[in-house]
Structure formats: C-alpha cells, structure tokens
Amino acid sequence: MARAQAAGTMGSVVVALTVNDERRRLDLDSRVTLLDALREHLHLTGTKKGCDHGHCGACTVLVNGVRINACLSLAAMHDGDVVTTIEGLGRPDRLHPVQAAFIAHDAFQCGYCTPGQICSAVAVLAEVEAGVPSHATGDLTAPVTLDTSELRERMSANICRCGAYSNIAEAVADVAGRS
Amino acid sequence: MRPFTYERAASAEAAVAAVASRPGARFIAGGTNLLDLMKFQIETPAHLVDIRHLPLRGIEDLPDGGLRIGALATNTEVAAHPRVKREYGVLARAIVAGATGQLRNKATTAGNLLQRNRCPYFYETSLPCNKRQPGSGCSALGGVTRSLAVVGTSPHCIAQNPGDMAVALRVLDATVETVRPDGSQRRIAIGDFHLLPGDRPEIEHPLAPGELVTAVTLPRPPGGTHRYHKVRDRASYAFAIVSVAVVLQEDGTGRVAFGGVAPRPWRVEDAEALLPSGPAAVVAAAFQGATPTAGNAFKIPLAERALALVLSEGRA
Numbered sequence: 167m168a169r170a171q172a173a174g175t176m177g178s179v180v181v182a183l184t185v186n187d188e189r190r191r192l193d194l195d196s197r198v199t200l201l202d203a204l205r206e207h208l209h210l211t212g213t214k215k216g217c218d219h220g221h222c223g224a225c226t227v228l229v230n231g232v233r234i235n236a237c238l239s240l241a242a243m244h245d246g247d248v249v250t251t252i253e254g255l256g257r258p259d260r261l262h263p264v265q266a267a268f269i270a271h272d273a274f275q276c277g278y279c280t281p282g283q284i285c286s287a288v289a290v291l292a293e294v295e296a297g298v299p300s301h302a303t304g305d306l307t308a309p310v311t312l313d314t315s316e317l318r319e320r321m322s323a324n325i326c327r328c329g330a331y332s333n334i335a336e337a338v339a340d341v342a343g344r345s
Numbered sequence: 346m347r348p349f350t351y352e353r354a355a356s357a358e359a360a361v362a363a364v365a366s367r368p369g370a371r372f373i374a375g376g377t378n379l380l381d382l383m384k385f386q387i388e389t390p391a392h393l394v395d396i397r398h399l400p401l402r403g404i405e406d407l408p409d410g411g412l413r414i415g416a417l418a419t420n421t422e423v424a425a426h427p428r429v430k431r432e433y434g435v436l437a438r439a440i441v442a443g444a445t446g447q448l449r450n451k452a453t454t455a456g457n458l459l460q461r462n463r464c465p466y467f468y469e470t471s472l473p474c475n476k477r478q479p480g481s482g483c484s485a486l487g488g489v490t491r492s493l494a495v496v497g498t499s500p501h502c503i504a505q506n507p508g509d510m511a512v513a514l515r516v517l518d519a520t521v522e523t524v525r526p527d528g529s530q531r532r533i534a535i536g537d538f539h540l541l542p543g544d545r546p547e548i549e550h551p552l553a554p555g556e557l558v559t560a561v562t563l564p565r566p567p568g569g570t571h572r573y574h575k576v577r578d579r580a581s582y583a584f585a586i587v588s589v590a591v592v593l594q595e596d597g598t599g600r601v602a603f604g605g606v607a608p609r610p611w612r613v614e615d616a617e618a619l620l621p622s623g624p625a626a627v628v629a630a631a632f633q634g635a636t637p638t639a640g641n642a643f644k645i646p647l648a649e650r651a652l653a654l655v656l657s658e659g660r661a
Contacts, residue, residue, distance in 0.1 A: 177348045196351040196393070199380075219381055220448060232421070232450045238377045239451065242351050243395055286447070293446065298425040301441045301581065306430040322581035323445030 179242040185210065186254025194241055201225045203241035204251060212252035212281045216325070223324035226282035226289075227251050233289035235323075252281035255288060263341050264288050271337035275328035283324045287338045290320045294342070312342040346383045353395045357524060357557060363394045365526035365555025372396050372557065374417055375451040377444075378460040385468060387477055401559055404429075410565035416455035416558045420444070420510065423454060433563060434571035435590050439513035439604075442575045445582050455558035457510050458521065458538065462549055462608055463584060464493060464504035475501045476546045486638075492584065495637035495644050497607040502546030503638070505584075505605055506539055512590045512604035513573060515612045520562045526555040535561075539609030549608075569594040572655045575604070576647060587644050589651045597621040601652065603631065606644055624652040 177196035182189065185208060192207055201218075204210045204227070216224035218237045225236040228250040256262035264287050267273070274280045294310045302319035303310060310316065317335055326334065354360030364370040369391035373379055382388035402417040404426050412433065414423055423429055424440040444452065461467070466474050466484035473482035485493055485503050494505040519535040538550055552558070572591045577583040585605030593599035599620050602612035616630035628649040635645060 177350050179351050196349055197346040219384065220377060220445075223445070223447065226447055233447050234451045235377070235447045238380050238448075240351070240373075240376065240380065240393075242353075243373070243376065243397060245353070290446065293421075296425065298421055299430060299437055299441050300446075301438075303441070306434055306437055307427075319581050320446055323447050 181241050181245045183241075183244050183246065184248045186249070186251060192241065196240065196242055198241045199237055200227070200229075200239045200241050200244055200249070201236035204236060204249070207241075210251050210253050213285075214278055214281055216279070216282075221323075221325075222279070222282075223286060224279050224282040226285045226324065228285055228289060231289075231292065233286050250285075252284060255284065262288065263344070264291075264338070267337040267340045268334070271333045271340065272330075273333040273337040274326075274330050279324060279326045279328075283321070283326065283334055286321060286324045287334075287341070290317070290338065291342055293320070312339070314339070317342070346380075347386060347389045349390055350392045351395065352392070353397075354399060357396075357399050357401065357559065358528070360394050360396050360399065361524060361526050361555050361557050363392075364557075367392050370394060370555075374453045375419070375456045377448050377452050378456065382461065385470060387468065387470060396557070407562065412563045414454050414561045414563070416560055417453045420449035420452045420454070420457060421446075423510075424449070432566035433513075433517060435516060435573050435592055436510065436513040436563075438571065438573035439509040439588075439590060442573055442585075442588070443509035454510075454561055457508060458514075458558065458561070459550060459552075460508065462502075462504035463507040464502075465489065467504055476504060476542075479545070479547050490638040490640035492586065492605075493638070493641055494607045495641050496611060496632050496635040497541050497609065498636055499542045499544065499546065501544055502542035502608070504542070504546065504608060506607065506609045507584045507605070508610065509573070509575065509585065509588060509604060511535070511539070512588055512602050512610040514561065514563075515602040515610035516590045516592050516600040517563050517567065519564075521558055522560040522562060523552065523556050523558050525553060530559075532562075535610075536612065542608050546608075567592050567600070569599060572658060574651050574655045576651055587647045587651050589648065589655055591652070591655050593620070593656065601627060601631070603648055606632075606648060620656075624649050624656055627652060 179196050182191045214224040216222035220235040220238040227236045256265045300319045302315040371390040373393045401415040403415045405413050420440045424437045429437050472484040493503045514535045521533045570593045575585050575588040588604035590602045601617040613631040616627050619626040632645050
C-alpha cells in the first residue's frame with residue numbers, strides 16, 4: 167500500500183512496484199509522475215519525456231500489460247503494479263520482435279519517439295487480439311484485422327517528428343502479419 | 346504542480362469521508378484530465394484520494410435487460426465489452442472516437458463524465474476566465490472561438506463540453522449513480538448531470554463535495570441503427586468541432602444528440618421528434634436560441650450536414 171505522509175513530510179509517499187521484473191521501492195514526493203520515477207529515480211532513461219501532457223506518446227509504457235502515458239500518472243498510483251519499459255521488452259542480444267522489425271524496416275531517424283512507438287505497437291497487437299475496437303473498426307462484433315487504417319488509427323497518439331510513419335507502419339504490420 | 350498529500354482509499358465509504366472532510370480534497374482515478382490541469386496549476390488540490398482500486402470497475406447485466414457500468418471501468422473496457430459492442434454500438438463508437446488508446450486505457454467512466462469543459466482561455470492562466478477564476482471575466486468572448494460552444498452558453502462562459510462518451514450516454518438515456526457523504530445514494534439522469542454555465546460557470550455538475558459516482562446504468566438496449574459521427578480538424582486524436590450521436594429506428598423516428606456545440610451533450614427531445622421531416626428541421630429546432638460568434642457560427646450548418654450524412658448512412 168502507498169503510505170501517505172511518511173515521516174511527516176508534506177506529500178511524501180512510499181511506492182513499491184515491479185519494473186521490468188525487478189521489485190523496486192521508492193520514497194517519493196507525491197507529485198512525481200510515473201515517467202519521472204522511471205527516468206529520474208530508477209534511471210531507466212529509455213522512456214522519453216516529450217510534451218509531458220499526454221499529446222505525443224513518447225512516454226508510453228506498459229502497466230499491468232496495457233499501454234498508458236507515464237506522464238499523466240502519479241508514481242504513487244502504481245503501488246503494486248507491474249511496469250514494463252523499453253528496457254524490459256528486449257535486450258540488444260535478444261530483441262523483442264517489434265524492436266527487430268523497427269531495425270529491419272528502418273522505422274526511425276532520431277530515435278526519440280522510438281521507445282514509445284515500440285511499447286505502443288506491442289500493446290496494439292495485444293489490443294487487436296483482445297477484440298478492442300478502434301475508430302477505424304468496421305463491424306464492431308467481428309474480429310479485428312490490423313489493416314493500414316486500423317494500424318494508423320491505433321498508433322495515432324505516438325508522434326514522430328522525423329516523419330518515419332510509413333516505415334513504422336510497415337514494421338508493425340510485419341510483426342502483426344506473422345502472428 | 347502544487348504540493349499535495351495523497352492517500353489510497355480502502356473503501357468507497359472511506360473515500361467519500363476523506364474528501365468530504367477536507368477542504369481542497371479531490372478523488373483521483375485515471376487522472377488524465379486532473380493531472381494535466383494540475384501541471385498547469387489550474388487545478389490545485391491540497392489532498393488526493395486515490396479510488397482506483399475500489400471494487401467499482403465491473404460491467405454487469407441488470408435484471409431489466411439494461412447494463413450497469415462501474416464508475417472505474419476504463420473507456421477501453423467499456424468499448425470492448427461484448428454487450429456494448431453488440432447492443433449499445435453508439436457508445437462503443439463514441440468512446441473510440443475520443444482520445445487515444447493510451448488515454449482510453451487509463452480514463453474511467455466517471456472521470457470521463459467529470460472532465461472539465463474545454464476552452465483555450467481556461468488553459469491560458471495569464472488571461473481572465475470565469476471558470477478558472479470566478480468573476481474575472483471571459484476572454485473567449487471577443488477572442489478565438491472556433492472550437493467553442495454555440496448553444497446553451499451564457500455571457501459568462503462559452504466553453505464546450507469536449508466529451509464523446511457523454512453524447513452517446515445522453516441518447517441512451519443513461520443514469521449516473523452516486524453515494525453521498527451521509528451514506529445515501531442517488532440517481533441522476535444524464536441530462537441533468539452537466540450544468541449550463543449561467544452565472545456560475547465554475548460549477549459543471551450537481552455533485553456535492555465528497556459525493557462519489559459509483560456507476561452509470563443503461564436502460565434496455567434501444568435497438569435500431571447506432572451511429573456516431575465526429576467532425577474534427579484532423580482524422581484522429583482531436584476534440585470534436587461537431588459530433589452527432591444517433592439511434593435511428595426503421596420507421597424513421599429516433600434519438601439525436603450533438604457534441605462539441607454546447608457546455609453539455611446537446612439533446613433536444615422536441616427537435617428529434619422532427620427526424621421524419623429531415624435534418625434541417627431537427628437542427629433548426631435543436632439550435633433554436635443559439636448565440637454563436639462570428640468565429641463558430643459555421644458549427645450550426647455543419648451539425649446539419651453531419652446529421653444528414655448519418656441519416657443517409659443509417660437508412661442505406
């Protein structure tokens with residue numbers, strides 16, 4: 167449980183959460199977002215801060231298996247949660263299939279948005295599998311096929327200012343086509 | 346963000362008591378709207394009561410054939426629910442027309458209903474805003490008004506309700522269930538849940554301090570053809586300039602609500618009775634008394650065209 171006001175400090179919280187399969191315990195100012203906890207306190211700097219307001223998707227991580235904007239969540243709200251960041255998806259010698267596809271399809275230029283793009287894409291594949299509809303879905307009750315319009319709609323909250331969208335779409339479609 | 350203390354509520358009763366007993370205390374669940382506003386110091390709660398783990402997340406069938414959606418069910422969970430997809434299609438369509446996959450995984454049903462009305466001047470803290478600072482004046486009047494409300498406004502505020510989900514809930518005749526600090530429960534018709542600004546634009550809903558939304562209930566499915574059409578400035582992840590939710594029956598009757606045009610989901614029952622006469626008649630009646638600005642008067646003919654499109658699809 168998150169314990170408020172530890173040691174009488176205004177707005178101090180203790181948070182215990184699992185990040186990339188490791189149990190972590192943090193003593194934080196209550197204002198610390200999940201994003202800042204990951205980057206500034208756990209030094210997992212793969213997750214990026216873009217807009218800090220949920221507009222750009224650079225901070226996308228998986229919490230209990232679903233994607234969220236880490237910038238729009240307090241670390242205190244994630245006591246007991248299981249968080250996966252880009253560092254936990256794969257390693258240089260054992261890439262996640264989506265990471266490998268991003269390399270194969272040259273799906274980035276500067277790379278700043280890439281961790282968020284990849285976490286988002288991994289979650290999109292799971293959402294399609296689970297039957298979560300999108301704005302691009304035709305028949306709500308039929309199984310979802312991840313065609314181009316579905317893919318672009320579902321990835322629309324991950325902005326790439328280098329404009330690598332066409333290659334990002336190809337990378338994700340490649341992995342989706344294999345599963 | 347301003348400093349605040351934080352606690353995780355152990356029960357709904359404890360959460361209600363915690364917020365009711367502390368000035369400046371607020372519930373937090375998804376937090377996607379509240380934290381955004383806290384970063385701008387537009388919202389400055391002194392204490393947050395986290396209700397995310399309370400057992401208010403289930404979606405269950407009601408004995409009368411309706412559906413009870415827990416206040417903490419996420420937008421994603423509601424849109425993906427088999428009965429919502431099959432029998433309340435307008436709700437699934439409206440939810441996925443709003444926000445993004447990431448936000449819909451976090452945003453809750455109650456939080457979505459309680460998101461603050463939108464206006465660029467509400468977010469611009471260097472300028473007056475009656476909603477942000479009561480009595481300071483409205484910067485939108487005489488300002489850039491393209492996105493703002495055209496009907497149901499007041500001389501004090503023309504902010505628009507930005508919701509998509511709420512527009513669908515309005516045509517579905519949803520009811521909001523709450524529990525109050527004295528332990529009593531009440532049911533609020535969705536049409537009464539969002540208040541018009543009048544001379545108190547800072548008050549957007551009828552909830553008392555500490556009153557907690559516990560669920561949203563839907564009556565039996567209305568049948569018919571369900572449509573939600575959203576007109577926006579880009580194809581994805583943008584607020585509605587105009588949206589329209591329609592449940593259309595085979596005999597040409599139906600229900601219509603508009604989004605993006607008013608401080609609350611805009612449904613006029615007398616107007617929708619004119620559906621058999623066509624979209625122009627419906628829109629003329631629904632927007633009677635509208636007070637658009639030069640910058641957003643286009644929304645009324647746009648609403649008519651959006652409705653015309655939906656009706657032509659619905660009958661196809």
